[in-house]
Amino acid sequence: MPINNFREDEVMKEEINFRTIGRLFSYLKPHLPAVVQTLVLMAVAISVELFNPWFLKLGIDKYIANGDGKGMLILGGIMIVLNFGTLYCARFRMIKMSKVTNDILMTIRQQLYTHIQKLSFSFFDSRPVGKILARIIGDVNALNDLFTNSVTSLIPEVVKIIAAVVIMLLMNWRLALAALVTLPFMVTVMVFVSRASHKGWQIFRKKASNMNAFTHEDFSGIRVVQSFAAEKETSKTFWELVTEWRKAFISAVKFSDFFWPSVELSWGVGTLVVFSYGLVLLNTGTITVGLLVAFSGYIGMFWQPVMNISNFYNQLVTNITGAERIFEILDINPEIANRNDSAELPPIQGNVSFKHVNFGYEATKPVLKDVSFQVRAGETIALVGPTGVGKTTVVNLISRFYEAQSGEVLIDGHDVTKVTLESLRSQMGIMMQDSFLFSGTIRDNIRYGRLNATDEEVEEAAKVVQAHEFIGKFEKGYDTDVNERGARLSGGQRQLIAFARALLANPRILILDEATASIDTQTEKLVQDGIKKLLKGRTSFVIAHRLSTIQSADRIMVIENGGISECGTHDELMQNQGLYWNLFMAQFKFLHTGEAV
Amino acid sequence: MVLFLINWKLALMSLCILPVIAFVALRLEKQIGKTFEEISDQRALMNTTAQENLAGVRLVKAFGREKHEIQKFLDQNKENYRLNVNQAKIWSKHQPRIEFLSNLVIVLVTSIGGFMVIGGGLPSVGTLVAYTGYINMLIWPMRMLGWLINVLAQCLASIKKIDALFCEEPDIKSPEKPVEPEGREGHVVFDHVTLEANGMKILEDICLDAKPGSTVAIMGATGSGKTSIINLIGRYYDVTGGRVLVDGVDVREQNLELLRRNTSVVMQDVFLFSDTIEENIRFGSTEISQDTLVQASKDAHVHEFVMKLQDGYKTVIGERGIGLSGGQKQRISMARALSRNSRVLVFDDSTSALDMETEHQIQQSLESRTDETKFIIAHRVSAVKNADEILFLEDGRVLERGNHQSLIDRKGRYYDTYMLQFQGLLDIHDEEAG
C-alpha cells in the first residue's frame, strides 16, 4: 500500500463526472419545499424590482406631466408599501436559503466524518492527517456558495432563457436561429475550457491539501523542528508548498477567466449576425424595423442569463473538485467492518487462540507466518523478541485492527472477524505503544476508558498505576489540562495516565504494549503489584523489553522470524536453554562489558 | 454639488436618508463582525476536534469510541450551522433594509419632486428625471456598502487572529549581542541550577560538569526531572536560578540557533514525518554527506532493517512513523541525531523500545564516538552503567551520583534498581559461583 505524504499529490480521476454533480444536487431533495418557497419569493422580489422603473415612468409621464398630485401620492404610497413587502420577502428568502445551504453542508460534513470513523487502520496508515482534515473542513466549505447560487441563480436564469428563446422564436424563427448561431461555438469553448479549468482546480485542491498536511505535521512536531534548529528548512519547504499552491491557483484561474470573454464574444457576434441578417430581411421586406429593434432587446434578455449561468457553471467547475474529493472518501468501503451476519460477541471468558495465522501489512511481505497458539482464560502472557519482529502485530490481530490474510483468530472459539467490532473492542483494554492523550483534563483522559465512570473510579484507576500521587501535586489535580502550556506532563506520567485509562475500561482482555517502557523500575514494580489483584481472572498480553518486567508472567512467548519459537514459564524456558535463555544470559554481557571483571 | 445646484431642498431631503443608510450599515458591521469572529473561533474548534480525532484514531478504535466521537463532532457541526445561520440572519436583516432605503430615496425624490414640478418649485419634468439619475449614482455605492461591510468584517475577524499570533513574543529569544564560545567542544556545566514553573519546583540545585567526550547518564523516577535537565542544555526553558554553561558561555548569552544546532536531541516521544526515511534522517539539512548518513544509520542500527525494505532509504513512512515498529521509529530518530555533526548528544529515554541486544550494540557504537559529550536518560541499568557519571534524581534533586561501581557499593536507590532488574540473573550468578 503506497503511503502518501505532503510532497505528493493525491491520485484522482480527471474528468468532470456528471454523476458527481447529480449526486451533489441530490442533497437538495429533502429541501424541496424550501427551495420552492425561495423561488416564489424571488419571483415576487424580481417583479417589484422590475416594476420600480416602470412606476417611475408612469409617475412622470402620467401624473406629474398632468399635474395630478393626488395620483402621485397614491403611486408613491403603493411603491413604498411594495418595496417594504420585498424587504420582508428578501429577508425571508435569504434566511431560508442559508438554512438550506448550511444544513446540507452540515449533513455532508457529518456524513463524511461518520464514514471516516468507520474506515480501517490501513486507510489512516496511508495518508497524513492533514489531508483528511482538508477534506472535512476545506473541501466541504468549498461547496458553500454552490447550493445557494444553484437555486437563486440557476433556476430563474434558465426560466429567463427559455422565455426569451420562446419569444424570439415566436417573433421570427429565422432571426431567432441567427441569434443563436454563436451558441454552439460558445458551448464548445466552454466544454474545453471547463475541462482544463477542472483539472486546474483539482490540482489546486491537491496542493492545498499538501500544504495542510505539511502545516499539520510541522506543528505537531514543532519540538523536533526546534531542537534541530530546522526552522529555516521547514519554512523553506512551506514556502515551496505555498508557491506551488499559488501557481496552481493562478493557472486554474486563468482558465476560469476564459468563461466571461467567450460569452461576451458570442453575445457580440450573435448581435452582429442578427443585425446583418435582419438588414437582409428588412430589405426583402420580411420584417419591420420595429421588430428588429424589439428583437435586439430580447437578445440581451437571452445572453445576460447565459452569462450568469456560465458564471455559475464556472463556479461549479471550480468547486466540484471539492465534492469529488468528498465522495471519493465516502465511496471507500472499510476493509474491516461488521458483516451482515456479524453476531454480538458474548461476554468474554478470555480464551484466545491463533490457528495458522498468516499476516503481512502488505500481502507480499509476511510479518507473521503460520502462527498458532492457545491462551487460556485468566493467563498472563508475555511477548518478547527483538524489535520489529511482530509483537505489536500479534496484538493488533487480536483486537482486529487488521485481519489475518489466512488462518483464524479466535476468542472463546468465536472468530474475531465474525463478531461485531463494538462487542469485541468494548471488552478489551488496549494500551498502545505510543501513549496518545487527547487534549483535555487528566480526568477526561482517564475516563475515556469508560465514559460513565464516576470520579471515584477514575481516581481508583489512577491510584492503581501510581499516578494519583503526582496528579495530586499539580495545582489543579485531576483537572490539569494535559497539553496546557507550562504544565507539561513527563513522558512516564503520560504513560501512566494511558495505563489508567486502559484499566478503567474494565476489560476482559488487557493488552499492554510496552506499557511501562518509560517508567522507572521502582514505580513499575509498584504498578505491577497494584494491578495484580485487578488482573485476576482476566487474560492479559504484556509486551516488554525489560526482562524483569515479564518474569512473573504465566507464560512467555518468544517471537522470532515471524513465528513463536518458544513458549513457557520463565523457569521452563530457562531450563530449555533456548532463545529466551540466550536473551536472559546475554544480560551478563551487558553487565560485564566495560567493567573490570 | 450638482444636486444642490439643481435644487437644494430636494438635495437636503435625499441626503437626510443617507445617514440612515450609513447608520444601518454601521450596525450591520458591528453585529456581523462579532458573528464572524464567533464563526472563526468555532471553526478552529471544529478543526481541532476533527484533527485530534484523526490523530488519535487508533485510540478511538481501540476503545470503540466511534459513536462518542461522532456525537462530539455533531455538536460542533450543529453549532457551526447555528452560527452560520445567525450570520445569514443578521445579513438578511440589514441588507434588504439598505436596499429598501435606497429605493425609498428614489421614490421620495420622485414623488416630492413631482409635487414641486406641479407646484412650480422645479423647472421641468426633465430636471426631475436628470435629478433621479444623479440620485441613483449616489445611492449605488450606498447599496454596495452592505456587501463591502460583509466581506470586510469577515477579513477583519481573520486579521485579528493573525495579528494576535504576530503579537505573541517568544519567551526565549536569541540575545541581541550573542557571545560565541571560543571553541565548540561540548563542555556542559550546570552551576547550581534551579527551575521553577507555575510555582512548582521542578529542579533544585543541580550541579554537573560534563567534560568534552564524556558520558553522563541520568536516572530517576517518573517525573523526577530528567527531561527538564536536558531541556536546559538547548535552552528550551530558562533557569530560574544558577546557570547553564556550554563551552564556557552561559546559554542565555549564546546565539540560540547555533546552540541548538550544536546539541542533537533524541526526544522521549519520537516524532517522524510522513516522508522518506532518508529525509527523516537528514531533516532538511543538505550538508550531510551520504557517508555520514549511512554511518549514522549503522550506528543507530537503522541500516540493517532499511536495507531489507524494497525502497531502502527512499521508503516513505506514514505520519508519526506509521508503518514502522516502535523500536524502528526510535532508531531512526537516533540516526537523525547522530548524523548531525554536533558536540553534544542527548538521548532521552531513546532505547526504551529496543531489545537489550540491539540496545547494547547501539551503545557500543556510541561509546566509540569520543568527540561528543553524551547525555543518556534511561531506566535500564544496562543502558547507563558505562557512563562516566550517573546521576540518580528524585523530586528534582540529585539523590545519588557517581559511576556504576561506586553507586553499587553505596547500596542506595541505584543499587535497588539494579537488584530489581537483575534479580533472576544474579540468582543464577550466585548459584554458579556457589
Ligand SMILES: Nc1ncnc2c1ncn2[C@@H]1O[C@H](COP(=O)(O)OP(=O)(O)OP(=O)(O)O)[C@@H](O)[C@H]1O
Ligand atoms: N502499519 C504498518 N504498515 C506496514 N508495516 C508495518 C506496520 N506496522 C508495522 N509494520 C512492520 O511490521 C513489522 C513488525 O512490526 P511490529 O510493530 O509488530 O514490531 P514489534 O515487534 O512490536 O517491534 P517493537 O518492539 O520495535 O515495537 C515491522 O517490520 C514493521 O516495519
Ligand SMILES: Nc1ncnc2c1ncn2[C@@H]1O[C@H](COP(=O)(O)OP(=O)(O)OP(=O)(O)O)[C@@H](O)[C@H]1O
Ligand atoms: N513547563 C513545565 N511546567 C510545569 N511543570 C512541568 C513543566 N515541565 C515539566 N513539568 C513537571 O516537572 C516534573 C518533571 O518532569 P520531567 O519531564 O523532567 O520528568 P522526567 O524525569 O523526564 O520523567 P519521565 O521519566 O517520566 O520522562 C513533572 O512533574 C512534570 O509534570
Ligand SMILES: [Mg+2]
Ligand atoms: Mg511494538
Ligand SMILES: [Mg+2]
Ligand atoms: Mg522525561
